[in-house]
Structure formats: structure tokens, C-alpha cells
Amino acid sequence: MIEVLINSALQLVLLLLLAPLLSGAIKTLKARLQMRRGPGILQPYRDILKLLRKGMVIPETASWIFSAAPYMVFATATLVGLMIPMTTTHAPFSLFGGVLAVVYLLALGRFFLALGGLDTGSSFGGLGSSREMTISAIAEPAMMLAIFTVALGANSTNLSEMAKVAVGQSWRFLAPSQMLAFAALFIVLIAETGRIPVDNPATHLELTMIHEAMILEYSGPYLALIEWGASIKQLVLMTLLVNTFFPFGLSSDWTLQTIGVGLAFYLAKLLMLACMIVLVETTNAKLRLFRVPELLMVAFILGALALISTFLF
Amino acid sequence: MPFVPDPEIGNRIITLMAALVLVLQIAAVGQRGIVSSIRIFAVQSFLLGAIAAVIAYFNQASHIYVVALLTVFLKAGLLPRLLERLVERIGIRREIEPLINVPLSILISGGLTLLGYVVAESFYHPEETSARAALGHNTLAVAVALFLIGFFVMVNRRKALTQVLGLLSLENGLFLAAISLTYGMPLVVEIGIFFDVLVAVLVLGILVFRIGETFDSMDVSKLRKLRE
Numbered sequence: 001m002i003e004v005l006i007n008s009a010l011q012l013v014l015l016l017l018l019a020p021l022l023s024g025a026i027k028t029l030k031a032r033l034q035m036r037r038g039p040g041i042l043q044p045y046r047d048i049l050k051l052l053r054k055g056m057v058i059p060e061t062a063s064w065i066f067s068a069a070p071y072m073v074f075a076t077a078t079l080v081g082l083m084i085p086m087t088t089t090h091a092p093f094s095l096f097g098g099v100l101a102v103v104y105l106l107a108l109g110r111f112f113l114a115l116g117g118l119d120t121g122s123s124f125g126g127l128g129s130s131r132e133m134t135i136s137a138i139a140e141p142a143m144m145l146a147i148f149t150v151a152l153g154a155n156s157t158n159l160s161e162m163a164k165v166a167v168g169q170s171w172r173f174l175a176p177s178q179m180l181a182f183a184a185l186f187i188v189l190i191a192e193t194g195r196i197p198v199d200n201p202a203t204h205l206e207l208t209m210i211h212e213a214m215i216l217e218y219s220g221p222y223l224a225l226i227e228w229g230a231s232i233k234q235l236v237l238m239t240l241l242v243n244t245f246f247p248f249g250l251s252s253d254w255t256l257q258t259i260g261v262g263l264a265f266y267l268a269k270l271l272m273l274a275c276m277i278v279l280v281e282t283t284n285a286k287l288r289l290f291r292v293p294e295l296l297m298v299a300f301i302l303g304a305l306a307l308i309s310t311f312l313f
Numbered sequence: 314m315p316f317v318p319d320p321e322i323g324n325r326i327i328t329l330m331a332a333l334v335l336v337l338q339i340a341a342v343g344q345r346g347i348v349s350s351i352r353i354f355a356v357q358s359f360l361l362g363a364i365a366a367v368i369a370y371f372n373q374a375s376h377i378y379v380v381a382l383l384t385v386f387l388k389a390g391l392l393p394r395l396l397e398r399l400v401e402r403i404g405i406r407r408e409i410e411p412l413i414n415v416p417l418s419i420l421i422s423g424g425l426t427l428l429g430y431v432v433a434e435s436f437y438h439p440e441e442t443s444a445r446a447a448l449g450h451n452t453l454a455v456a457v458a459l460f461l462i463g464f465f466v467m468v469n470r471r472k473a474l475t476q477v478l479g480l481l482s483l484e485n486g487l488f489l490a491a492i493s494l495t496y497g498m499p500l501v502v503e504i505g506i507f508f509d510v511l512v513a514v515l516v517l518g519i520l521v522f523r524i525g526e527t528f529d530s531m532d533v534s535k536l537r538k539l540r541e
Binding site for chain 2: 175176179180183293294295297298301302304305308309
């Protein structure tokens, strides 16, 4: 019982503290690859602390939804994070729900963020919300198909069960269905975290922004919550990707040693995925908005092929 | 006792690479730039060469190594180089305009892949399964899918050069089917096919260049003007 509590506490702390670090690491890696110095790895922490200390400006036209959205974004991302196995095969909240709960909790967070963008009545907010919904309308089914492929292999939609089965079949990631699903989920990850071929996280150019347009009216602690929630969501999606497809180092028992090994493996896998994202971001130009559905359509077809090929191979 | 590699691992590696080839083919359907389409074709051909090498290793058929080398050299090196030079000489860097819009094209190629699987399934007889027969089963489906999607790309594109690319990826499908089913045709046949493809691309290249010069465009629908 104590061990379960420790595991849950560890995962919560890891989730909250690692997320900004990961965003910072991606930013720094990207800057170095482009021969820039870039901000330090710890910059996201400083941003969050600074924003939390500042005052807020709330538009007069805003209703309660405007204030509720940051909390919803933060809470859903954290909740989802606790349902995904990170360093051991056992996730703290795995009894609470499986893959479907994960997908729809993320959708709930996104829904409130889009509402928050619409709520103030500013044209940029509405534009950002409409774009976000356009993208997620295709990204979500692609993500479902990809995750269901893995769930079929494990005969369970519970992520802890899936991780346990995956640890047993360590060569499984060579199967074509797994690889197709990984490719699909990677494109979804790029789209959902607002990375370059889909959205540019580093710009406020009105023609291209998606995520930034929705949160344009937020300031102070609310903005900190949203940014923190967004980085947690990014960590959660990346964890989902590395741990369902490459379950190396996940352990099913809780000794200090296995948790340490699990943690080391987990960080190494995250770093490798971050390097992949940085490479994609640096070598690609941002797509025109109307081309984004084409990219996501590729993800959708890859997901569908992955699901179908589990029955064929 | 000679060292015999485990065919199970070979099977996994080949299936994985075949899946990658399929992913590249679908990516090529969604691709709009001519140069990047050519590069995708080059990577795809390189993977095919690698598949041939793996088959050669696990079946200990040394003459397939020659085929693998030829594939990598010709299809992943020489042909893309020729095509890129052609693009430079014509000086057309505009985007490809498919007849059917891209999302629908990708959906259709997904459907064609399914069709490929269905067709390949009828060739699969589990009762006579040996390690070698299992090696071909997954790859045949991918090969048929490559073939069908290559056909679709040829029909779907207006520009002559991109139709050549469709033809080449169609030929890749044939190559994959041949090598995964027969474990290497006689070397003479393989070399004949390579020579055939090379000459076809050269001739088509000249034809494309002429079309480009005469009509100031590579759009083959303009060839209709020749009637008057």
C-alpha cells in the first residue's frame, strides 16, 4: 500500500516537474541545431514562476468559462498523466479508465481551451479555436486507431495491462502494425503539441498561429497554468508514445533499484523522442493551413492500415 | 556445421522494411514537390535493395547480393540523379497538381493497399508453410499494394515527369514481388530488367524534355493539341 502511494506521488511530482524541463530541453536542442545559443533549459520554469507572480487582466466580455478553462486544461492533462505508466508498468489511476478515458480527457481539455478562446469575443481567439478544432477533428480518430492497434495486441484497453503485455513481447515493436501505428501517433503528437509542420510554437504571427491565437487574451497565473498544462500534455503524449511502443525498462515490481532503472530508461527514451521532434522541426517548413488536413489524413490512413494489418499478419 | 541464420528474425526484418516501403509509397502520394517525390523514390529503392540483401543473407543465395547492389546503385543512385538533372534542365519547380485532391488520393491508396492484402491472401496456403513460404506472404501484399498505388499515381498525375515516377514505383512493386516470391530470379533476367528500366527512364526523360520544350509545360493533357 505504501509502495503504491510512493509510486503515485513520484509520478505526480515527475509529471509536474519534468514537463517544463522537457519543453526547455526541446527548445535548447532546437536552438543548438540551428547554430543559435537559445534560452537555457530552465527557462520554462522561470517563465512559469514569473507569470504566477504577476497580476491578471481579464477582458470585460469574459464569462466564467474564461476563468474555468485554464484549470480544466491543467487538471485534465495532469489526470491523464496519472493514467499512463511512466517508470513502472503500473499507473496510479489505471483503474480509473483506459485508452478511451485518456483520449476523451484530452479532448475535454482541448474543448475548454477552445471555448476560452471564443469566450472573450476577440476575432483572434475565435480564429485559433476554429483552427484547433479543424485539426483535432482529424487528429483524434488517427490517434484512436493507432492506440487501438496496440490495445488489440494486448487484449485490453487498460494502459497498465497494455504495458505489462508489451514488456513480455520485447520484439513486438518490429511488427509492421506497430510501426505504422507509431508513425501515425508521431504525426498526431506533432499536431497536438503544436510543433512546426502544423503550428509554430515560437511565433505570434496572426496568419499562422493556432495555439497562441487561442490563449492571446490570457495573462498572469492563468497563462502560466495554460502553458504548464500544455507542456504536461506534451509530456503525456510523448510518454504514451515511448512506453506503449518501446516498453524497455518498465518494471512490474517496486524496489528502489527497478524504479531507478525504469526512470533512467524513461528519461533516455524521452530524450531520443525529443531529438526526433527537434529534427522534424528543423528540417521542415511550416505547412500552409489548408495542407495540414492532408498531413493528418496520412496519419489517419497509417492508423487504419496499422489496425487492419494486425488482423492480416 | 555451417552457420544458418534464424529465418524468424529475417522474416521480422523483411516485414518491417516492407511496411516502411509502403509508408513511403503513401507519403509519395501525398507529396507535392517534384524533387521530394524523386527523393522519396530513391529512399524507397534503397530499402528495396536492403530487403534483397536481407533475403540473400537468410537464404544464403549469393547471386541476390548482386541484385541488391544493382538496385541500390541504379535505382537509388543513378535514376534519381538523372531525374533531378532533368527537373533542373526543364526548370519547372512548381508543385504537382493531382487530378483528385490529396486527402482523397491518400484514402484511395489506403483502399488499394487493402485490395493488395485481399489479393495476396488468396496466394497464402498455411498448410504448406515453411519458413521460406512465410517470408513471402507479408511482402507479396505490400508488393501488390505498391503496384496498384503506382498505377494510381500514373493515372492521377498530369505532369509527364510525375507519371514516370509512378511507373518507377510500380516497377519497384514488381521487383519486390519477384524477389520475395522466387528468392531471386536468374541473374540474367534481373540484369535484363534493370537495363530495361534504365533505358525506359532515359527514353521517357528525353520525351519529357521534348514535351517541355514544345509546349512550355509538362502537362500531358496539352498533347491533345497535336491532333489539329
